[in-house]
Amino acid sequence: MKVTVFGTGYVGLVTGACLAETGHDVVCVDVDEAKIAALKEGQIPIFEPGLDSIVINNVESGLLAFTTDAESAVAHANMIFIAVGTPPDENGSADLKYVLNVARTVAQYMSRETIIVTKSTVPVGTADKVSAAVAEALQSRDVDIPYYVASNPEFLKEGAAVADFMKPDRIVVGTDAESVEAAMRELYAPFNRNHDRLKFMDVRSAELTKYAANAMLATKISFINEIANIAECVGADIEQVRAGIGSDPRIGYHFIYPGCGYGGSCFPKDVKALVSTASQVGYRAPLLEAVEEVNQAQKSRLFSKLSAALDGDIAGKTFAVWGLAFKPKTDDMREAPSRVLMEAIWAAGGRVKAFDPEAMNETQRIYGQREDLQLMGTKEACLHDADALVICTEWKNFWAPDFDAIKNSLKTPLIVDGRNIYNPHQMTELGFRYIGIGRGN
Numbered sequence: 001m002k003v004t005v006f007g008t009g010y011v012g013l014v015t016g017a018c019l020a021e022t023g024h025d026v027v028c029v030d031v032d033e034a035k036i037a038a039l040k041e042g043q044i045p046i047f048e049p050g051l052d053s054i055v056i057n058n059v060e061s062g063l064l065a066f067t068t069d070a071e072s073a074v075a076h077a078n079m080i081f082i083a084v085g086t087p088p089d090e091n092g093s094a095d096l097k098y099v100l101n102v103a104r105t106v107a108q109y110m111s112r113e114t115i116i117v118t119k120s121t122v123p124v125g126t127a128d129k130v131s132a133a134v135a136e137a138l139q140s141r142d143v144d145i146p147y148y149v150a151s152n153p154e155f156l157k158e159g160a161a162v163a164d165f166m167k168p169d170r171i172v173v174g175t176d177a178e179s180v181e182a183a184m185r186e187l188y189a190p191f192n193r194n195h196d197r198l199k200f201m202d203v204r205s206a207e208l209t210k211y212a213a214n215a216m217l218a219t220k221i222s223f224i225n226e227i228a229n230i231a232e233c234v235g236a237d238i239e240q241v242r243a244g245i246g247s248d249p250r251i252g253y254h255f256i257y258p259g260c261g262y263g264g265s266c267f268p269k270d271v272k273a274l275v276s277t278a279s280q281v282g283y284r285a286p287l288l289e290a291v292e293e294v295n296q297a298q299k300s301r302l303f304s305k306l307s308a309a310l311d312g313d314i315a316g317k318t319f320a321v322w323g324l325a326f327k328p329k330t331d332d333m334r335e336a337p338s339r340v341l342m343e344a345i346w347a348a349g350g351r352v353k354a355f356d357p358e359a360m361n362e363t364q365r366i367y368g369q370r371e372d373l374q375l376m377g378t379k380e381a382c383l384h385d386a387d388a389l390v391i392c393t394e395w396k397n398f399w400a401p402d403f404d405a406i407k408n409s410l411k412t413p414l415i416v417d418g419r420n421i422y423n424p425h426q427m428t429e430l431g432f433r434y435i436g437i438g439r440g441n
């Protein structure tokens, strides 16, 4: 099938590349000229495992093309995906300006019956707004072209985006139109072979399903972080508690890893947006408000622990920071806990030597040159003459380091571990002062 995708970020690029990989004929369009120029050259603007090869192969085979020309992109297909950003506005609601701009652009150029599919994460009722924007633009052109607006929220995780898209747990489609259902079945047939993963529902339910999924996952994380904080106060080890509760299949092991708070471009903004949606219809959502509040506090705990371990004496000291991305296998630093930690260290007069396997360029882009931040080429290089090591992201490469070398390099053998990747007893035996999350210290 011919498909057009607006937006070449994490979702748009992965959607376009994965649809092309299964034989669809895809054009991806973006307003960012530099990004499109780079993609045309085979340069992938984000680090996402497996993405570069499917983009390059499908561009070569002619099934995937990139453009900034919206008119030709709309002419390419009568199934058009909107996969642009929905950042929070000043009230925490999702800002729909990019989504509605695309809707108007599509209406400006479309010449035949068109299915417009919202893949961006959008609040309940957005399909109606998209529909109204299209209707208005068509009216101002004085044309009457039939169109449908469907919802098809995306559930991929960064760092596993290609794998998630290729093997989805479910594909949610909100539509009331049988013809749209048939088109979506055809589009997703390659992803739907052994089990029927397609879940058709009404548009509002599809829009809410996306927020409900993210809010549920964020709730699990804030829940375990709160239990971790209680564990600290009562001298229990959250890792043993986690194993104890996760073995109950009603609870499960997924998304109950305690840490330094959830980050990324989705959970923080989507929980806030759902709280905002609820409040707009007169419902206060105290559980979701608490999920957000616990997470904010959790992100500050690494610095509090570091500062407490040094009796508040941060000024003039240097700290090795391992892991800058908000999670492993990505270079994305949006809402990353590492940023809260580093900014607190700097505010207190400390310095940072940092390493991340993929997010060094992104860190440089965000913070530029500053004399209290040194980006080091290896994790070992951060340690020399540092007053402590702080771990923000659980990259696999950090799990089994040479502990003797760490001890020899650090000025004091202090490790603050925001992801609980080491064994506290072993660390004590090795002579470290080891502070984890929810581990009785």
Ligand SMILES: NC(=O)c1ccc[n+]([C@@H]2O[C@H](COP(=O)([O-])OP(=O)(O)OC[C@H]3O[C@@H](n4cnc5c(N)ncnc54)[C@H](O)[C@@H]3O)[C@@H](O)[C@H]2O)c1
Residues within 6 Å of the ligand: 006, 007, 008, 009, 010, 011, 012, 029, 030, 031, 032, 035, 083, 084, 085, 086, 098, 101, 102, 119, 120, 121, 122, 154, 155, 156, 157, 158, 265, 266
């Ligand atoms: N990042 C994720 O893991 C993820 C997963 C599921 C859902 N989502 C949702 O998907 C949406 C997109 O997220 P993302 O992370 O891919 O965003 P992103 O910021 O990485 O990319 C958005 C892209 O849209 C482009 N754009 C903006 N206006 C445009 C226009 N008028 N025409 C064409 N392109 C335009 C931007 O230039 C940018 O390249 C958001 O609603 C997000 O919540 C994200």
Ligand SMILES: O=c1ccn([C@@H]2O[C@H](COP(=O)(O)OP(=O)(O)O[C@H]3O[C@H](CO)[C@@H](O)[C@H](O)[C@H]3O)[C@@H](O)[C@H]2O)c(=O)[nH]1
Residues within 6 Å of the ligand: 121, 154, 155, 156, 157, 158, 159, 214, 217, 221, 254, 255, 256, 257, 258, 259, 260, 261, 262, 263, 264, 265, 266, 267, 270, 326, 327
């Ligand atoms: O047990 C856990 C699991 C995750 N996290 C943190 O939670 C954040 C988000 O992680 P993850 O969900 O793996 O990454 P995202 O790429 O943000 O993906 C989420 O957000 C996407 C955008 O909406 C959705 O599509 C995905 O289904 C949803 O998992 C990261 O900071 C993780 O460190 C924890 O602290 N503990």
